[in-house]
Amino acid sequence: MSDNAAVVEAVHEALSHVNDPEIRRPITELGMVDTVTVEGGRLSLTILLTVAGCPMRDTLQRDIAAAVDAVDGVEELALEFGVMTEQQRADLQVKLRGKAGAEPVIPFNLPESRTRVFAIASGKGGVGKSSMTVNLAAALAAKGLSVGVADADIYGHSIPRMLGVEGAPTQVEDMIMPPQAHGMKVISIGMFTPGNTAVVWRGPMLHRALQQFLADVYWGELDVLLLDLPPGTGDIAISVAQLLPTAELVVVTTPQQAAAEVAERAGAIVTQTHQKLAGVVENMSWMELPDGSHIEPFGSGGGKVVAEALTRDVGAEVPLLGQVPLDPKLREGGDAGMPLVLSDPDCEASRAIRAIADQLAVRKVSLAGKQLGLSPV
Numbered sequence: 001m002s003d004n005a006a007v008v009e010a011v012h013e014a015l016s017h018v019n020d021p022e023i024r025r026p027i028t029e030l031g032m033v034d035t036v037t038v039e040g041g042r043l044s045l046t047i048l049l050t051v052a053g054c055p056m057r058d059t060l061q062r063d064i065a066a067a068v069d070a071v072d073g074v075e076e077l078a079l080e081f082g083v084m085t086e087q088q089r090a091d092l093q094v095k096l097r098g099k100a101g102a103e104p105v106i107p108f109n110l111p112e113s114r115t116r117v118f119a120i121a122s123g124k125g126g127v128g129k130s131s132m133t134v135n136l137a138a139a140l141a142a143k144g145l146s147v148g149v150a151d152a153d154i155y156g157h158s159i160p161r162m163l164g165v166e167g168a169p170t171q172v173e174d175m176i177m178p179p180q181a182h183g184m185k186v187i188s189i190g191m192f193t194p195g196n197t198a199v200v201w202r203g204p205m206l207h208r209a210l211q212q213f214l215a216d217v218y219w220g221e222l223d224v225l226l227l228d229l230p231p232g233t234g235d236i237a238i239s240v241a242q243l244l245p246t247a248e249l250v251v252v253t254t255p256q257q258a259a260a261e262v263a264e265r266a267g268a269i270v271t272q273t274h275q276k277l278a279g280v281v282e283n284m285s286w287m288e289l290p291d292g293s294h295i296e297p298f299g300s301g302g303g304k305v306v307a308e309a310l311t312r313d314v315g316a317e318v319p320l321l322g323q324v325p326l327d328p329k330l331r332e333g334g335d336a337g338m339p340l341v342l343s344d345p346d347c348e349a350s351r352a353i354r355a356i357a358d359q360l361a362v363r364k365v366s367l368a369g370k371q372l373g374l375s376p377v
């Protein structure tokens with residue numbers, strides 16, 4: 001083997017440790033390494049991006065430079081970016097998704113799927129459903145799990161802001177690469193609407209949007225997917241049940257009795273959809289005053305009431321997974337795109353959320369709920 005051929009081989013080997021930042025697979029496997037030539041210590045590389053103006057180009061450039069820098073015989077790097085042809089993109093899609101022309105399937109419904117899907121539901125808005133979604137997701141990711149978050153709250157999408165995601169998803173053919181934040185893959189209907197335009201969609205379009213989230217997004221291997229549902233028992237809740245029959249519902253409520261009643265209605269939907277109920281989260285349970293004493297601005301008992309009522313409704317134990325106190329830092333974290341469990345992991349609210357995440361991370365019989373013996377809808 002000539003010296004050059006040996007160096008070229010070493011470069012290929014170095015590049016096989018560089019992952020595409022979005023797809024998270026080696027660029028060598030994805031057909032992104034186009035030409036590699038070495039002449040007198042000068043390495044000329046052409047890398048094919050999936051789309052022109054790929055937002056991850058700088059990251060890729062840095063990673064590639066770092067990887068080849070370590071190769072003996074490379075003194076200088078001339079890196080050029082090209083763009084995949086339509087055929088190359090189609091090949092990539094086949095590589096990622098399987099058979100050409102295959103209908104997009106929802107990977108979480110495949111029998112071999114190891115992903116646990118939780119749909120976070122509430123009776124009404126403002127109870128902290130999205131805040132719980134992002135903090136539970138961050139807590140699960142911090143445990144080392146591979147986590148996806150899908151914002152299915154078509155009208156009130158707030159997940160991107162709460163996780164500090166600004167980028168738009170990249171599209172490879174008809175596959176969508178979800179942006180990442182704090183180690184999680186994040187997709188929101190908000191990423192597909194320009195600015196903050198109000199979205200007025202009818203049922204069938206909602207269903208289609210949700211199906212896209214689930215099928216067209218390249219999620220990779222996820223341990224957990226959290227879906228932030230819109231409040232109430234509307235179209236999306238029904239669509240989730242149809243599209244993801246194995247999704248387990250987590251019901252969020254405040255301690256207030258009135259909130260508890262509507263939360264119960266949101267949870268009771270599973271008696272019609274045959275989904276499982278993972279449990280109830282009570283949020284805004286109390287607030288600690290500077291002198292260390294606790295007040296309960298929203299009363300008490302709502303979470304327990306909902307868990308008991310749902311246990312009766314579904315005929316299986318529905319646990320109260322935890323109670324999360326009010327903490328102004330939690331709201332600030334939401335506004336700043338940094339979940340509280342990451343910025344202040346030891347405060348009381350973070351500890352409560354982590355304890356709930358721990359219960360969601362393990363598959364326990366008591367969490368699985370039970371399906372009612374009704375015939376399918």
Ligand SMILES: Nc1ncnc2c1ncn2[C@@H]1O[C@H](COP(=O)(O)OP(=O)(O)O)[C@@H](O)[C@H]1O
Nearest residue numbers: 125126127128129130131325326327330331334
């Ligand atoms: N435990 C909490 N402590 C302090 N603020 C909270 C808490 N939970 C939620 N909030 C705040 O309450 C508001 C509503 O929460 P959000 O998660 O958007 O509710 P939902 O998704 O149910 O509409 C947000 O401003 C959020 O930051």
Ligand SMILES: [Mg+2]
Nearest residue numbers: 129130156158
């Ligand atoms: Mg919300």
